[in-house]
Amino acid sequence: MSTYKISKLQVTNFRNLNPDIITFSPGINCILGENGNGKTNILEAINVLATKKSFRKNTSFPQFLSIDGGKPEIIFSSVFSNQDNEIQSYTSKMTNDSILWFVDGTPVKKRLDIKVVFINPFDSYGFHNNASDRREWLDYFLSQLDDQYKKSLSKYTLALRFRNTLLNKKPSRFKEQILAGDVELSQLSFFLTKKRVEFLEALEPLLGETFQSLFSEKHNLKINLDSRIIGMSVENIQKLFANNIETDSDRGHTSYGPHKDDYVLLFDGLNSFDFCSLGQQKMSYLSLLFAYIELFRYKYMSYPIVLIDDVSGELDQHRWRRLVEYLEKREFQVLITTANEKFKEELDRISGANNIHIKNGSLIP
Numbered sequence: 001m002s003t004y005k006i007s008k009l010q011v012t013n014f015r016n017l018n019p020d021i022i023t024f025s026p027g028i029n030c031i032l033g034e035n036g037n038g039k040t041n042i043l044e045a046i047n048v049l050a051t052k053k054s055f056r057k058n059t060s061f062p063q064f065l066s067i068d069g070g071k072p073e074i075i076f077s078s079v080f081s082n083q084d085n086e087i088q089s090y091t092s093k094m095t096n097d098s099i100l101w102f103v104d105g106t107p108v109k110k111r112l113d114i115k116v117v118f119i120n121p122f123d124s125y126g127f128h129n130n131a132s133d134r135r136e137w138l139d140y141f142l143s144q145l146d147d148q149y150k151k152s153l154s155k156y157t158l159a160l161r162f163r164n165t166l167l168n169k170k171p172s173r174f175k176e177q178i179l180a181g182d183v184e185l186s187q188l189s190f191f192l193t194k195k196r197v198e199f200l201e202a203l204e205p206l207l208g209e210t211f212q213s214l215f216s217e218k219h220n221l222k223i224n225l226d227s228r229i230i231g232m233s234v235e236n237i238q239k240l241f242a243n244n245i246e247t248d249s250d251r252g253h254t255s256y257g258p259h260k261d262d263y264v265l266l267f268d269g270l271n272s273f274d275f276c277s278l279g280q281q282k283m284s285y286l287s288l289l290f291a292y293i294e295l296f297r298y299k300y301m302s303y304p305i306v307l308i309d310d311v312s313g314e315l316d317q318h319r320w321r322r323l324v325e326y327l328e329k330r331e332f333q334v335l336i337t338t339a340n341e342k343f344k345e346e347l348d349r350i351s352g353a354n355n356i357h358i359k360n361g362s363l364i365p
């Protein structure tokens, strides 16, 4: 498995960005500029190049394409290096209905598996308030670490969609069809739940440790999976699905399963959503992401690219300082944006950081 660092990027027709060649260092990169000039767009371009998707919800090609006209095609040209310092050029051409990839100029069927972690403390709000955000969070990061999980999750989603269509449309003999499909659905539910529990167990020892190294406060942090099917056998999960078939049929959808399961973040044993201040929630959320990054390292022996957007508005100065000190001690590649002058001063203190200044979508020297 290769993990990558980005060394150059040039985008054509992506949002407000001009096709300047942006050069990144393998360590800390600070992207600076006033609001609305294109800082987040640079992070988004890297996220799209790496994953095909934005970190913004309901955003795809039509939103990415520059409104300034021209050909409806976005081109990402980039240079990446892997952990053995091998350099590869990587180009992606995106239109409304196709994406093509080229490595060192040669078309490839599969895109490079570039792992990124996007961090925005503002997302802490969604994480603490919406079960669906928590599920998405866990599914995204667990999929990044575990290909089997990713594959099983897409199978589960397909099987569930089929089951829900049957429950909704109720064609003749739909219950028999559902019961037949529930065999696979139960096996997948068992597997996904097992993987989730293992993931949370692996994350747990890193959570409090990370919180302490980030903010020098000692707290007990833990995430629990809240699921009816934990510890159940495949057969019992299948029975649970079968027992609920009448309710499900009234509701027109499947009321139990991994798609409904939730997570609770416990801060010193208390539900962080109910008991933590917004600041503590943000700190816990950041600790969770950095703990994940450490887990990533245990698994792959190297790091993902870490994209950090606009932390300054969300944390106080003392905490940014701690965060910057934390980042300085890490070996991962970081791209961090800010429009805040005070936070910029903090970033300026980092020796060897690469500063990228952006105005109206263009690099300024």
Ligand SMILES: Nc1ncnc2c1ncn2[C@@H]1O[C@H](COP(=O)(O)OP(=O)(O)O)[C@@H](O)[C@H]1O
Binding pocket: 014, 015, 016, 017, 033, 034, 035, 036, 037, 038, 039, 040, 041, 042, 062, 063, 064, 065, 066, 067, 068
């Ligand atoms: N599809 C697009 N085409 C052209 N400009 C866009 C597009 N989408 C967003 N923008 C512009 O990008 C700018 C926002 O960039 P952003 O990276 O979010 O700024 P910031 O530096 O504050 O992070 C705004 O000026 C917005 O009008």
Ligand SMILES: [Mg+2]
Binding pocket: 036, 039, 040, 041, 309, 310, 337
């Ligand atoms: Mg921004």
